[in-house]
Amino acid sequence: xxxPDTDAQHPAKADQAPVVHEPAAPLPNREIRAxxxxxxAELMAPPPRTDDACLACKSVYNYPIARWDKMPLSVLGLxxxxxxxxxxxxxxxxxxxxxxxxxxFHSDFNYDHIPYRTxxxxxxxxxxxxxxxxxDLVEEWVRDYDLVGKRVVEIGCGEGLFLERLAKHDNHCIxxxxxxxxxxxxxxxxxxxxxxxxGSRLFDLHADALICRHVIEHLANPLDFLEDxxxxxxxxxxxxxxxxxxxxxxxxMEQNRINDFLYEHVSNFTRNSFRTMFERAGFDVLDVRARxxxxxxxxxxxxxxxxxxxxxxxxxxxxxxxxxxxxxxVRTTLLAWxxxxxxxxxxxxxxxxxxxxxxxxxxSNLVSTVIDSDPRKSGxxxxxxxxxxxxxxxxRVNQVDRILICTNWRxxxxxxxxxxxxxxxxxxxxYLEESIQVLGPETQL
Ligand SMILES: [Zn+2]
Numbered sequence: 001x002x003x004p005d006t007d008a009q010h011p012a013k014a015d016q017a018p019v020v021h022e023p024a025a026p027l028p029n030r031e032i033r034a035x036x037x038x039x040x041a042e043l044m045a046p047p048p049r050t051d052d053a054c055l056a057c058k059s060v061y062n063y064p065i066a067r068w069d070k071m072p073l074s075v076l077g078l079x080x081x082x083x084x085x086x087x088x089x090x091x092x093x094x095x096x097x098x099x100x101x102x103x104x105f106h107s108d109f110n111y112d113h114i115p116y117r118t119x120x121x122x123x124x125x126x127x128x129x130x131x132x133x134x135x136d137l138v139e140e141w142v143r144d145y146d147l148v149g150k151r152v153v154e155i156g157c158g159e160g161l162f163l164e165r166l167a168k169h170d171n172h173c174i175x176x177x178x179x180x181x182x183x184x185x186x187x188x189x190x191x192x193x194x195x196x197x198x199g200s201r202l203f204d205l206h207a208d209a210l211i212c213r214h215v216i217e218h219l220a221n222p223l224d225f226l227e228d229x230x231x232x233x234x235x236x237x238x239x240x241x242x243x244x245x246x247x248x249x250x251x252x253m254e255q256n257r258i259n260d261f262l263y264e265h266v267s268n269f270t271r272n273s274f275r276t277m278f279e280r281a282g283f284d285v286l287d288v289r290a291r292x293x294x295x296x297x298x299x300x301x302x303x304x305x306x307x308x309x310x311x312x313x314x315x316x317x318x319x320x321x322x323x324x325x326x327x328x329x330v331r332t333t334l335l336a337w338x339x340x341x342x343x344x345x346x347x348x349x350x351x352x353x354x355x356x357x358x359x360x361x362x363x364s365n366l367v368s369t370v371i372d373s374d375p376r377k378s379g380x381x382x383x384x385x386x387x388x389x390x391x392x393x394x395x396r397v398n399q400v401d402r403i404l405i406c407t408n409w410r411x412x413x414x415x416x417x418x419x420x421x422x423x424x425x426x427x428x429x430x431y432l433e434e435s436i437q438v439l440g441p442e443t444q445l
Pocket of ligand 1: 056098100101
């Protein structure tokens with residue numbers, strides 16, 4: 001089992017509305033037994049807003065389910081003496097269910113308490129039905145998604161048992177596993193990396209398919225983990241199939257089963273929350289299916305094409321390159337004017353004018369006269385550089401050769417003010433397209 005290092009905290013994306021789906025149909029072949037439920041007053045109370053964002057959809061509305069203040073690790077904890085067992089650290093396990101997507105998660109979880117680097121997953125299941133389930137699942141995915149002769153990457157490959165099955169279909173199998181199981185995977189012929197998987201690896205792996213089974217429920221930030229992969233796929237211009245599997249909590253919830261909650265399983269997925277999380281992270285979900293007597297859920301997805309991300313990348317990169325270039329250009333022009341002995345006034349002393357003055361480093365040594373149309377600013381000083389801001393009347397007794405208008409979207413209004421209201425015939429210039437340009441009748445602003 002590989003556990004990608006996704007501990008980095010990302011702010012909740014409050015601007016993105018959570019994706020809400022119709023409630024999943026009851027699990028197949030299940031009768032939901034009536035149990036004593038809450039009274040009407042409890043159901044009428046609004047869902048509490050909390051400080052704990054849902055790990056699947058980031059909603060902060062959730063209901064408390066259960067809380068234990070001292071739970072030991074049970075998936076990666078196996079003490080070797082009674083004394084050690086009794087002195088294991090007790091961890092807070094506060095289980096909540098998201099009001100928006102139905103995800104069940106722990107609100108007080110610390111990934112650092114779990115020794116993934118040194119320990120193996122101790123949940124043991126070598127039963128014949130579990131093995132047959134794996135055999136059948138591999139056959140189904142190979143058949144339905146043409147997984148033959150492909151490059152398949154498993155994130156959290158454990159000892160490589162699942163990849164070993166896929167390798168029999170002429171697939172080149174690559175596994176990531178930071179724990180001690182990586183060596184055992186390598187011994188099965190898997191190209192195994194003893195490390196956490198990062199989305200950036202997708203640039204050189206040339207993966208046709210990604211597999212991630214019984215890993216995502218352990219992650220402190222599963223949505224970030226998936227988004228990292230979706231964004232990397234867009235950057236690398238690839239669209240691998242993503243096959244995922246986690247335990248399914250719906251049946252345990254129906255049966256009021258409490259011992260499905262394990263500290264290491266910070267996420268307990270419903271079909272809806274599993275789908276919601278993938279869609280929110282940037283995937284098109286092709287299939288969601290309850291399996292193994294409804295105790296697990298599988299999902300198949302592809303990264304959603306992201307033309308906006310590619311356009312944003314192009315624009316951001318272009319803009320970044322332009323910043324230094326235009327600072328150089330504008331300063332060169334102003335220095336040339338200074339050397340030529342030209343007197344210059346800047347028009348606009350606060351807001352975008354002040355921003356431009358500071359960004360281009362136009363201090364009072366370079367340009368000392370700053371004018372503003374707004375008389376309320378007269379007597380104030382340019383933030384950061386300190387030129388005194390003056391009214392246009394200042395130019396009647398302190399004539400200048402050139403006026404540089406700092407804000408191009410107001411340039412025509414300012415031009416009319418300069419010409420028609422104040423009657424100045426000074427040459428006008430404007431900051432436009434990375435440089436200082438003459439403001440003439442034909443200038444496209
Ligand atoms: Zn949620």
